[in-house]
Amino acid sequence: MSKIFHVMYDDDAVLMTAAKDLVGQGVRVKDVFSPFPVHGIDPVIGIKRTRLAICSFMFAMTGTSLALLGMWYFMISDWPMNIGGKPSFSLIENVMAFIPVTFEFSVLCGAHGMAITYLLRNGTLPGMPATNPDPRTTDDKFVMEITTDNNSMSSDELESAIRGTDMIELSIKDA
Amino acid sequence: MEFKFEGRLKLVTQVLMAVGVVALVGGFLTDTSDHHNRWWANLLINGFFYFSMALAALFFYALQYATESGWSAVLKRWFEALWGFLPWGAAVIVVVLLAGKFHAHHLYHWMDHTLYHEYMVEHGDHVHYVDEMEEGAVLNPNFDHVIAGKKAYFSDAFFWIRTLVYIATFLLFARMFRKWSLLEDEAPSLDLHYKQYKRGAVFLVVFAVFSSTLSWDWIMSIDTHWFSTLFGWYVFSGMWVSFMIFTNVSMLWLRSQGYFKEVNESHMHDLGKWMFAISMLWSYLWLSQFLLIWYSNIPEEVTYYMSRVLGDYKVPFLAMFFVNFAVPFYVLLARDAKRNPRFVIPVAILIFIAHFVDVYLLIVPGTMFDHNQFGFFEVGMFLGFLGLFMNRTFATLAKAPLISKNHPMLQESMELHY
Numbered sequence A: 001m002s003k004i005f006h007v008m009y010d011d012d013a014v015l016m017t018a019a020k021d022l023v024g025q026g027v028r029v030k031d032v033f034s035p036f037p038v039h040g041i042d043p044v045i046g047i048k049r050t051r052l053a054i055c056s057f058m059f060a061m062t063g064t065s066l067a068l069l070g071m072w073y074f075m076i077s078d079w080p081m082n083i084g085g086k087p088s089f090s091l092i093e094n095v096m097a098f099i100p101v102t103f104e105f106s107v108l109c110g111a112h113g114m115a116i117t118y119l120l121r122n123g124t125l126p127g128m129p130a131t132n133p134d135p136r137t138t139d140d141k142f143v144m145e146i147t148t149d150n151n152s153m154s155s156d157e158l159e160s161a162i163r164g165t166d167m168i169e170l171s172i173k174d175a
Numbered sequence B: 001m002e003f004k005f006e007g008r009l010k011l012v013t014q015v016l017m018a019v020g021v022v023a024l025v026g027g028f029l030t031d032t033s034d035h036h037n038r039w040w041a042n043l044l045i046n047g048f049f050y051f052s053m054a055l056a057a058l059f060f061y062a063l064q065y066a067t068e069s070g071w072s073a074v075l076k077r078w079f080e081a082l083w084g085f086l087p088w089g090a091a092v093i094v095v096v097l098l099a100g101k102f103h104a105h106h107l108y109h110w111m112d113h114t115l116y117h118e119y120m121v122e123h124g125d126h127v128h129y130v131d132e133m134e135e136g137a138v139l140n141p142n143f144d145h146v147i148a149g150k151k152a153y154f155s156d157a158f159f160w161i162r163t164l165v166y167i168a169t170f171l172l173f174a175r176m177f178r179k180w181s182l183l184e185d186e187a188p189s190l191d192l193h194y195k196q197y198k199r200g201a202v203f204l205v206v207f208a209v210f211s212s213t214l215s216w217d218w219i220m221s222i223d224t225h226w227f228s229t230l231f232g233w234y235v236f237s238g239m240w241v242s243f244m245i246f247t248n249v250s251m252l253w254l255r256s257q258g259y260f261k262e263v264n265e266s267h268m269h270d271l272g273k274w275m276f277a278i279s280m281l282w283s284y285l286w287l288s289q290f291l292l293i294w295y296s297n298i299p300e301e302v303t304y305y306m307s308r309v310l311g312d313y314k315v316p317f318l319a320m321f322f323v324n325f326a327v328p329f330y331v332l333l334a335r336d337a338k339r340n341p342r343f344v345i346p347v348a349i350l351i352f353i354a355h356f357v358d359v360y361l362l363i364v365p366g367t368m369f370d371h372n373q374f375g376f377f378e379v380g381m382f383l384g385f386l387g388l389f390m391n392r393t394f395a396t397l398a399k400a401p402l403i404s405k406n407h408p409m410l411q412e413s414m415e416l417h418y
Helices: A012-024 A052-078 A091-122 A155-163 B007-030 B034-066 B071-101 B156-186 B190-218 B231-256 B265-296 B299-310 B314-332 B341-367 B376-397 B410-414
Strands: A003-009 A031-033 A142-147 A169-174 B119-123 B126-130
Touching: A003 A012, A003 A155, A012 A142, A052 A091, A091 B265, A155 A169, B007 B034, B007 B376, B034 B071, B034 B156, B034 B190, B034 B231, B034 B341, B034 B376, B071 B156, B071 B231, B071 B265, B071 B376, B071 B410, B156 B190, B190 B231, B231 B265, B231 B341, B265 B299, B265 B314, B265 B341, B299 B314, B299 B341, B314 B341
Parallel strands: none
Antiparallel strands: A003 A142, A003 A169, A031 A142, B119 B126
16 A cells, blocks of 8 residues: 655754665655755756756747747848848848847747646646645645655554654645 | 965966057057057057956945945955956056057047048148138038047046046045955954945945946947947947956956955855856946847947948957847756756856957947957956956965955855855
């Protein structure tokens, strides 16, 4: 029978110590739910570094390309314009004029793409069901999730290891 | 731990300086340009480039204090070391300006006093210039209406007071910061820290004005008819990024030699971020200045870019911008690249040279026009001044412990973790 342990702590420093302690004993922590980012917890519980920045770069480059493509189509190909005597009919000679718009559009795409990716990946878009085990983790409590499924220890061994930390509450559920 | 300035490093700086001396002498003898303008222009370029890096170190130091930044406390002595070049750079700039004043060269067209008077009276072979029409006076063919309009700003007294006040202010602040910093090592005192904090803020205000006006006086005035209100910021961002590049590479080298053990990977990452961020600031200002002038296309403004974008300097000017913007942007954007010397060092060397080319192109098109020559002399001068700059910097670094003792935020800095 596989079990899920939800261990609650009331301080981020205590949570850090507990995580280090448990990982030191060979326990694998599945996840941590906290009201704010706890610095330094990711490498301790073995969470891989986010690739969101790479996503953002790709979104921004898409924005750059789209902006230049759009500007080329609107101003040069579809309806050639001559503004203020600038030589027209050429993207390369006019590109300077398009840089501010290109820059803004890259930022827009990068930022929105990144935000939406982040919300989707975390399942936290507006209206999505909450996945945190306890509503108090959005206030001032910290919950560590440990499952027997990704640990080689038995549930009794896990429980005694968990009870050895400075926790305030433990709930055990059947998966 | 004390830094010892000896061995290979000292030898390298001495060899570079010897190259510089050879270039200085050989360049003067072989210089065929009018009034030795090429020789003087290169003296100004190198003097200003390296002086401005030392100046940026002073600015950055004041910025760290004024913002109560903790992360940089372990780097404090390095910033102080860079000020070792300040008097040398200032001396070179003053020599160039003085030589201009006495017409040894013609870098600064406005130093020609005949431009300011509308009329002249000839007495035999002696010419007397006057502002008002009078008996026997004729129109002065050299009269320049635009430059005459800037007469008050370029008057001898005002110009020299400005120049000397800038230099004196920088040297005094550097001396004061250094004195207090050394004093803090011996006698721990929070008062000293708060004094630095206050003077740091004062320096930022002074520097904000002086960095703009000194770039008008020493650099922008070369293209006397032209002006740009963004110029000060542009030059300032250039000096800041060059300083960051030099700091980053030197710190990598010093750490590889076993010095600055307290500087950890996060500090190096932060220095990389600064190098990246200020490269973007510089590119932004370059574009802002260029875009507006290109777009409005007003004759009195575009002259500056005619020679740079369409004329003889087209290739280095556009290549310089491309390198300074695109290379750091695409290579150093990723977090891991900023922490990896194999990415940082090539990019740093490339953009350091490109920022030198930037300063070169601030000065040369307005002094050499379309008769520019580029050869061993320019390279030799660059290397020679690099040698002198490194020599002064590392010699100053060796004069005090590498890590200041009683900086209140030292512990925070040593534990910096990103």
